[in-house]
Amino acid sequence: APVIWWIRRDLRLADNPALTAAVTSGAPVIPLYILDAQDNALGAAPKFRLGLGLEKLAETLSARGSRLIFRRGDAQEVLRQVIDETGAGSVVWSRLYDPEAIARDTAIKEDLKASGIAVKSHGGRLLFEPWTVETKAGGMFKVYTPFWKAVRDRQPADLLPEPGKLSAPVSWPVSDRVTDWQMGAAMRRGADIVRAHCNVGEQAALDRLDGFLEEAVARYKDRRDYPAEDATSNLSENLAWGEISPHRMWHLGQRAMAGSGKGAEHFLKEVVWREFAYHLMYHSPQILTENWRPEWDGFGWSSEITPDVEAWQRGQTGYDFVDAAMREMYVTGRMHNRSRMIVASFLTKHLMVHWKVGMDWFADCLVDWDPAANAMGWQWTAGSGPDAAPFFRIYNPEGQIDKFDADRRYIRRWIAEGQRTPPQSASSFFDAAPLSWGLSPDQMRARPLIDLKAGRERALEAYGQHRSAG
Numbered sequence: 157a158p159v160i161w162w163i164r165r166d167l168r169l170a171d172n173p174a175l176t177a178a179v180t181s182g183a184p185v186i187p188l189y190i191l192d193a194q195d196n197a198l199g200a201a202p203k204f205r206l207g208l209g210l211e212k213l214a215e216t217l218s219a220r221g222s223r224l225i226f227r228r229g230d231a232q233e234v235l236r237q238v239i240d241e242t243g244a245g246s247v248v249w250s251r252l253y254d255p256e257a258i259a260r261d262t263a264i265k266e267d268l269k270a271s272g273i274a275v276k277s278h279g280g281r282l283l284f285e286p287w288t289v290e291t292k293a294g295g296m297f298k299v300y301t302p303f304w305k306a307v308r309d310r311q312p313a314d315l316l317p318e319p320g321k322l323s324a325p326v327s328w329p330v331s332d333r334v335t336d337w338q339m340g341a342a343m344r345r346g347a348d349i350v351r352a353h354c355n356v357g358e359q360a361a362l363d364r365l366d367g368f369l370e371e372a373v374a375r376y377k378d379r380r381d382y383p384a385e386d387a388t389s390n391l392s393e394n395l396a397w398g399e400i401s402p403h404r405m406w407h408l409g410q411r412a413m414a415g416s417g418k419g420a421e422h423f424l425k426e427v428v429w430r431e432f433a434y435h436l437m438y439h440s441p442q443i444l445t446e447n448w449r450p451e452w453d454g455f456g457w458s459s460e461i462t463p464d465v466e467a468w469q470r471g472q473t474g475y476d477f478v479d480a481a482m483r484e485m486y487v488t489g490r491m492h493n494r495s496r497m498i499v500a501s502f503l504t505k506h507l508m509v510h511w512k513v514g515m516d517w518f519a520d521c522l523v524d525w526d527p528a529a530n531a532m533g534w535q536w537t538a539g540s541g542p543d544a545a546p547f548f549r550i551y552n553p554e555g556q557i558d559k560f561d562a563d564r565r566y567i568r569r570w571i572a573e574g575q576r577t578p579p580q581s582a583s584s585f586f587d588a589a590p591l592s593w594g595l596s597p598d599q600m601r602a603r604p605l606i607d608l609k610a611g612r613e614r615a616l617e618a619y620g621q622h623r624s625a626g
């Protein structure tokens with residue numbers, strides 16, 4: 157009887173424990189993707205990027221004599237239908253860790269098992285399953301550094317090679333065409349603009365990691381904070397969709413450490429920040445929706461989409477670092493980490509807007525959207541999250557230019573106004589924007605939304621009042 161490989165966020169063949177288990181069982185393998193309510197509700201850019209990844213995986217599978225079957229509907233019902241149609245006797249998948257997916261998967265597992273179907277979920281998305289890392293007292297970690305110390309000397313599972321041939325079932329179940337689903341339909345800007353910046357698929361991810369470890373990793377520690385430089389791996393979009401495994405980054409990174417020392421170690425530390433985010437989301441899923449520190453409840457953040465929030469979303473705050481970053485995200489679906497911290501600080505502190513408003517906008521715009529990393533990043537920057545990130549650390553978006561973009565290369569790359577011959581990247585924002593907002597580069601530059609000093613003082617005062625009231 158065939159085995160169904162239910163594909164979710166593991167769009168890869170190599171180092172995929174669920175797929176390897178399916179292939180080594182010797183049974184015919186039916187790769188199946190289901191567009192269910194959870195995936196249908198993804199933000200515009202993540203959904204678009206998922207579609208691109210699925211198209212690529214379908215190509216890869218058909219080049220190997222297999223197929224990717226696309227169906228839509230309730231995941232449990234679709235799985236039951238495909239089992240009925242094909243006589244499949246088992247289902248495998250790679251685990252997810254957000255509460256909605258856990259609830260869905262647990263229910264499906266129970267239901268199928270009760271019907272005599274063998275069901276097995278596998279790891280592979282994380283280096284260390286969240287329940288295997290514990291403090292000495294036996295609880296979860298709430299601070300990053302002890303978490304890092306607890307895992308840095310562990311050896312994660314070995315890499316699995318791409319499994320051999322996926323044998324085909326006697327007949328294939330019917331399939332939708334993923335292109336008919338219009339996964340990019342909610343992209344208000346032209347999807348093609350974002351697509352040009354995407355690095356889609358397993359092979360592209362492997363090449364990118366190789367290139368990074370050969371060259372940039374040596375300067376990673378020193379240069380990773382400069383957004384104009386190509387000093388980071390840019391692999392978050394591939395990790396988000398499972399086109400590469402964190403294990404590969406870990407093992408190859410370890411090897412690189414022998415050569416380039418500190419750079420590679422710092423890189424592994426960042427990969428472990430992602431692990432930490434998952435650890436937090438697994439053990440305290442309320443991080444996705446509520447202040448992680450309840451003492452922040454009732455703080456005076458606004459949750460309305462005011463014209464100021466819209467100006468922030470559209471890269472029109474009048475502060476160059478913030479505007480460059482917001483435009484970078486609109487055009488590429490990604491944003492440099494330093495910039496993410498600056499725009500998040502500006503929104504939650506200078507503008508006193510709730511971190512959830514920003515988190516939701518990111519969830520609509522990022523091709524590397526990840527529920528755990530996004531929530532942790534926003535709560536950390538806002539000051540309501542775990543680890544030490546005090547509220548009074550307020551980034552000055554002008555001072556940050558002097559520190560991290562002193563030659564203004566990043567700003568020139570993304571802000572067309574004021575340049576006689578702006579680069580293609582800066583102009584492309586206006587190619588994208590008319591579809592949604594009708595902006596044009598000959599408009600007056602936005603006046604600064606808020607005086608930086610006044611904004612900072614207002615935030616600190618609100619913080620002080622909240623603290624003394626609490």
Ligand code: FAD
Binds near residue numbers: 391537
């Ligand atoms: P590299 O510097 O090459 O790091 C390697 C990998 O380590 C990354 O691909 C990523 O998986 C992981 N990593 C690095 N930094 C972090 C971090 N601070 N937290 C968690 N994991 C990290 N990352 C996402 O993948 N998806 C998100 O939705 C997301 N939202 C964020 C929101 C905010 C407000 C902030 C401050 C950060 C957010 N991050 C998010 C984390 C970080 O900005 C990106 O992972 C990083 O910019 C990706 O670039 P890279 O692949 O070149 O990273």
